[in-house]
Amino acid sequence: MVAEDFESVLKGKYPAKAHAKRTVELLPSKPSEGLIYLEATHTKLQEDNDSPEHFRQRRYFFYLTGCNIADSYFTYDIKTQKSTLFIPAIDPDDVIWSGLPLTAEDAAKKYDVDEVKYSDEVNEILSSFASANASATVYAIENQIDASVKIDVFKNKDLKEVKKAIEEARVIKDEYEIAMIRKANQISGWAHKAVTKRAKTAKNESELQAAFMEVCIANNAKEMAYHPIMAAGRAAATLHYVDNSQPFGHKLNLLIDAGAEWENYASDITRTFPLNGKFTPDSRALYDVVLRMQEETTVMIKANVHWDDIHLHAHKVAIDGLIKIGILKGDPQAILEARTSAAFFPHGLGHYLGLDTHDVGGNPNSKDKDIMFRYLRLRNKIPAGSVVTVEPGLYFCEFIIKPFLEDEKHKQFIDESVLNRFWDVGGVRIEDNVLVTENGSENLTDAIKAADEIEALFK
Template identity: 70%
Template sequence: LHHVARSSSGRRTSARLPVCPPFVFSQSSAFFPPFLAPAALALSPTFGFAPTSHSTASATSRARPTPRARRPAVFVPRRCQSTSPVTMVAENFDAVLEGKYPAKNHAKRTVELIRKEIPDASGLLYLEARHTKLLEDNDSPEPFRQRRFFYYLTGSNLADSFFTFDIQTSKSTLFIPPVEPDEVIWSGLPVTAEQALAQYDVDEVKFTNDVNSVLSSYASANPNSTIFAIEGQISDHIKISDFQNKNLSVLKKSIEVARVVKDEYEVAIIRKANYVSALAHKAVIEKSRTAKNEQELLATFLATCIENGAAEMAYHPILAAGEAAATLHYVHNNRTLENKTNLLIDAGAEWNNYASDITRTFPLNGKFTPESRAIYDIVLKMQEDTMALIKAGASWDDIHVVAHKVAIDGLLSIGVLKGDKQEILDSRTSSAFFPHGLGHHLGLDTHDTGGNPNPKDKDILFRYLRLRGTLPAGSVVTVEPGVYFCRFIIEPYLKDPKHSKFIDTDVLDKYWSVGGVRIEDNVFVTEAGYENLTTAVKKAEDVEAIALA
């Protein structure tokens, strides 16, 4: 059985699917959670993984409407065993990324969500890019990071820009800075309107000095319309007072929900970020044979990412040697490697503003000690068993509990814990060794939107979960179990009889030098299960082989 589809460039591709009936034949359900159900979205053909058609209008003429393309059907195989390869979403990520970022589809998706709350919504969506700002007491600009809400609807990384989207006509307009002769002397020519129109998925490009006149003209021609913007992200000189109706709350909420479900292009970006990060993780393990301190390994990771086109990191990398690995968000990255057992590296490159988030733990001398290997095997089983439960509709709370159960079984088997495993779980003693949540949404932010965490939860087992509720198909989540030996966290448990009766301190003393082990992958959720987007090695034997090579 073959599935024939078209890539983003229009080329026909054919991929063999496993012969494992029955198949689910779906045009919609594979990529939408309940709150974005296709029925609720009236099966809008602009959703899903269809190639995007783009206007060829000039920057000074009114753009022609974007043709509405039929979204191709998607074969979704049920869980089965097969030797045939399964077609994966955006597996050939470089081919997918030859196209434009599908910003206009994202704007339409956002409008659909706004209309679920305000059925008769009409008017303009209005967003601003991050503005150039100087460092305090300095004449150099702050490092630039584009506003994620703006990028989601434009695909543009240009600073000091503006954007409007007409809800009624679906016309999108990007306003970019005009040429400033004084700036050209220092920074060169900026992007032109023609270049911006060719590069971004918008219908028209104007200059920023046109924004107020465009807004005023629209408000005058559409007196009952509403301008939808984000509170605190409207420049003082922008005049929205001409609009009779202003809504500064629903746009942000709607984009946050829309961002949870990724389209093919977004998955391709995350795959690319993971690909580059995996190269860098491997390079760090190789460099550890000669490195003297954590900072050298940090330099190796950064250099490898930059050499492969990823100059930005998704977050501040963590390279923690020895007992420092017990600190979840360790920041020093400059301590010696001498007499340290393992190194935990939590680091991910960013690609086109989308994050990867990968953690690996490896032995600095090339071979895990018996204690380190025991903990590594426990954590790997935690990840494998929880990943096996991932599919659309699965409860993340329940999967998180499974991670704790596997941790308890493992720690009982090596003697760190003692007693009845259900009593250990009920007492929450396992939180001393696995104190954080199993994972979170991933996308334009490392801790992406839509997770609905509850940091005030009275149950310590769930307080630090950044993702609550069920998993929607099309989302990308991290799966990052860990077991840690942090004195600051564990010692209070040892002083509390409620917990101390379950912990064997004599055995525990053998494991302090392990520090902590965490293994983290990035997973794309499907109706039938998941696809692992992370390719960095993690089998203990493979990790040791690289370290010893």
């Protein structure tokens, strides 16, 4: 698909039937019959309040329906491949407050399902299916079955397989899903540019968060894929900084990690830029190392390459760059084997991206004894059609680095006199969203990142 064509793709329907079929193919038991049963997020009131909690659709439900309506249900007959969506019936008492909801007829036109019924028919359909198919198994997700639903009419229940199958299916994106991620990236790229421009006059982090969200909401991307990070100065060394309220004063840089959703599909973009429009020599030197880390690892991406190997290369580039700056000293291979670079690059190079920011299927291993790989959210060979983030970073967090300085194994490789110049730099991270192809990759993020281009924006 040509990048410019994604808008035409989005004029079609979300391919829910194809997703259901793929999910069945990935069920470990390979059933020839049975029923998949899923539920949407249920409306829940805030504690001690008559307003509902913020709605976020269950991603497993959305993947098989494309439906963003709360309190809905879904069944899929494995043998006949018939999909049925159940949406809430029209409540006359609620229309005056919330307006007329989607009717079953309208929903049948909007969603890629075979039939649309109202939710008060769910139990009748389940009972009917179970009676007609006594030996069939119902595949549902544990702890996502409402107490009012009579799933016990089935003699055979499996509450594990379908969740795992959907997670595996979600790794490889189809054309429509990629178009959604492109759209989320496009809008987020506009918003990142707005933040850079607003930095000329902004006095605090909150102003820049507002600038980002204004562009997203104005372009109908009202949901953020995650809480935006607007980390100025030393706060950039906090990986998931969420304060976003501090004044700038004389702080050097801003690290912005922010991305909007488009119909539940995420973007995840990070940029770092000087608040006064001009990198200091130390900030520029560090920025160039991180940019090189990102560019070289992105070139390595193609189908069936193991993500561990790409992540390892990022550390090698980081070590080389930090030696040239003077922060690290000694033999690069010895530094790599000691894992000293993890003091400055403590997280993984990236993760899968899709219906979740940290999308499913990455096979992480938080118990890995190797500190270089412990925090990776992606530990697989990456298939064509998957979307990954590439987000190297270098940070100066005293809480992380000081224990390394107290350890002779690491201390010998760190020049503290040079290191002390960089605390106020805070940290640099650069992140793009990349589509894996058979022979390479395609960068879906077009927000500017060359240092000279960033400085030119301020001029």
